[in-house]
Amino acid sequence: MKTAMDKVYKPSDDVVAREIDGEIILVPLAAGMGDLEDELYTLNPTGAAVWRMLNGERSLGSIAAALAKKHRAAPATVRRDILGLVGELSRRRMVTEAG
Amino acid sequence: MSPVEKASVPTKRKSLLPSLDVELTERCNNDCVHCCINRPAGDRRARRRELTAAQLDRVFAQAAQLGCLTVRLTGGEPLLRGDFPEIYLAARRRGLTVRLLTNGCLLTPALAKLLEAVPPLQPVELTAYGRDRRSYERVTRVPGSFAAFQSGLGLLAEHRVPFRLKGVLFRGTVGGRRGFEAWATKLSGVRPELTLLLDLRHRRDSVARNRAIALRRPTPRQVARTTCADPLFRRQMKLFPGRYMGPQGGRLFTCSAGYSVCLDAYGRLQPCLLLRKKELTYDLGAGTLRDALTRFFPAALAVEARGRAFLARCAQCGLKGFCHQCPARAFIENGKLDKPVEYWCAVAHEQARLLGWRSGPGSLPRLRPGPRAD
Numbered sequence A: 001m002k003t004a005m006d007k008v009y010k011p012s013d014d015v016v017a018r019e020i021d022g023e024i025i026l027v028p029l030a031a032g033m034g035d036l037e038d039e040l041y042t043l044n045p046t047g048a049a050v051w052r053m054l055n056g057e058r059s060l061g062s063i064a065a066a067l068a069k070k071h072r073a074a075p076a077t078v079r080r081d082i083l084g085l086v087g088e089l090s091r092r093r094m095v096t097e098a099g
Numbered sequence B: 001m002s003p004v005e006k007a008s009v010p011t012k013r014k015s016l017l018p019s020l021d022v023e024l025t026e027r028c029n030n031d032c033v034h035c036c037i038n039r040p041a042g043d044r045r046a047r048r049r050e051l052t053a054a055q056l057d058r059v060f061a062q063a064a065q066l067g068c069l070t071v072r073l074t075g076g077e078p079l080l081r082g083d084f085p086e087i088y089l090a091a092r093r094r095g096l097t098v099r100l101l102t103n104g105c106l107l108t109p110a111l112a113k114l115l116e117a118v119p120p121l122q123p124v125e126l127t128a129y130g131r132d133r134r135s136y137e138r139v140t141r142v143p144g145s146f147a148a149f150q151s152g153l154g155l156l157a158e159h160r161v162p163f164r165l166k167g168v169l170f171r172g173t174v175g176g177r178r179g180f181e182a183w184a185t186k187l188s189g190v191r192p193e194l195t196l197l198l199d200l201r202h203r204r205d206s207v208a209r210n211r212a213i214a215l216r217r218p219t220p221r222q223v224a225r226t227t228c229a230d231p232l233f234r235r236q237m238k239l240f241p242g243r244y245m246g247p248q249g250g251r252l253f254t255c256s257a258g259y260s261v262c263l264d265a266y267g268r269l270q271p272c273l274l275l276r277k278k279e280l281t282y283d284l285g286a287g288t289l290r291d292a293l294t295r296f297f298p299a300a301l302a303v304e305a306r307g308r309a310f311l312a313r314c315a316q317c318g319l320k321g322f323c324h325q326c327p328a329r330a331f332i333e334n335g336k337l338d339k340p341v342e343y344w345c346a347v348a349h350e351q352a353r354l355l356g357w358r359s360g361p362g363s364l365p366r367l368r369p370g371p372r373a374d
């Protein structure tokens, strides 16, 4: 059975991701993505690192393994952070499941 | 803390181009008595010369690459462009938020639906030329325009598109400011932005129209009374010009010109919204935004004043902090970048007088206004 970490995500067509001055800014294209109509979103450094890997090809598990290795962090903590981030991005329709 | 945080516009991020003004056309469906730019809606020659949606998309792409986050679509009346939806979507798909400046008369259900489905992420800015048919159409000079404006307002409300109203005060209507403010606040939920400072024709293209605008300008005393009655203005004037602005010396451009740039309807990039002096504009069709911002404007705007009146007055004037005299306005009114405009000078002196700058500056530093030639 497919677990949450086997899932593959990609940026949704309803958002434009901009990289300005090293910061990722998510600019909604569709209505109702933010709590207010005029909101833009930015990702913290961990979020930005995950976002860059959400390319519709890598599973969340593979992203978590790569980040845990790179930052010498506990895999369980990284997995939990990634699930939290992807959960929030999906809720806001900023990412969709690929395939 | 959430990994997804709300970001701000305007932004503190360092970028070569925080925002870009784009005039989609100089044509307009109205013919406002005070307008500084408009051409007739049916001006075919102007229409043929306007940048296409594809050309504009290439500009938006360049702007986005330079870190631009907001594009202001203005005119003339931007909604006169039949391809407005295409242009608007191009900007949004490049990840730009859009400030749309419009008179609202040409809003259709389809356009309102588009703004609802793909929100501009900035309130639409609607200018209300009056709050009833008589006062409105006395300004726009187009019968039926007030009804069209009301219909536009209704469509935005119906489709829940956030908007804010702007207004213009004339010599004969300054007294109605409070009534207008209350009306506009009730409609949009926010206080309207009011313009008292009317500029003459940017392209210096009509003596008759300039005369008509000059006649409708609020007098310097009216401007000073209205602005100085605003506690926020008074507070800002106490802090800002007193502490940070001194006489500017001979340097002409001490402002954001060359940084907050404006693309005209035909592809020439201006150092700011007002300044259309040909030698100081850049042909974007033959170059790039980056080249204009990093090479052309810094060199072109590094000019020193030579005009005698400017050097004797403005260069040494302590009122610079709130005087609207600037190279663009000097060019518009006098055809020279460095010749003081008497109207703006009189407005600044009147404000200074009301703020008590001459008699005893109190907590303000000792600033001496430049002499006025009257």
Ligand code: SF4
Pocket: B255, B256, B257, B271, B272, B273, B274, B275, B326, B327, B328, B329
């Ligand atoms: S309008 Fe005047 S002050 Fe403003 S940017 Fe242009 S030249 Fe500078």
Ligand code: SF4
Pocket: B313, B314, B315, B317, B318, B319, B320, B323, B324, B325, B340, B341, B344, B345, B346, B348, B349, B369, B370, B371
């Ligand atoms: S107040 Fe008059 S002298 Fe002073 S900067 Fe303005 S135009 Fe020049």
